[in-house]
């Protein structure tokens with residue numbers, strides 16, 4: 001099938017499609033079209049990959065007093081549908097430091113899936129003779145952690161230096 005879209009137009013449609021701001025009938029039209037259109041199909045795959053790369057870069061590592069600190073660089077949710085959940089697991093599991101502080105200052109919301117992910121990171125680190133702390137937990141997130149008893153397992157600190165010291 002020949003694509004009747006100009007490259008610029010295709011780029012815009014795909015960007016809107018991926019960020020879910022395309023109107024319902026335009027979504028239907030595009031979905032009906034791209035499976036049969038090599039140009040749109042390829043462009044969509046490339047754009048998806050780039051979007052995934054961007055999401056991945058939300059987590060960054062830094063060192064504080066000899067301890068690794070994992071931090072979100074922009075606002076994030078640790079909820080079932082959020083890309084940050086996978087990202088968090090990957091980052092914690094695919095590195096060798098076992099003493100890790102997770103800075104939650106940019107995390108605005110957490111649900112049971114997010115709590116589960118924090119727990120599985122914690123278990124992984126403890127199994128490998130390490131431990132985990134969380135710092136700068138927003139009040140709404142802290143409330144959920146307290147309610148579910150996770151706070152009694154994973155120590156939370158408001159001061160990063162205190163968190164660093166607590167490892168010794």
Ligand SMILES: [Zn+2]
Pocket residue numbers: 002003004005033034037038039040041
């Ligand atoms: Zn096309």
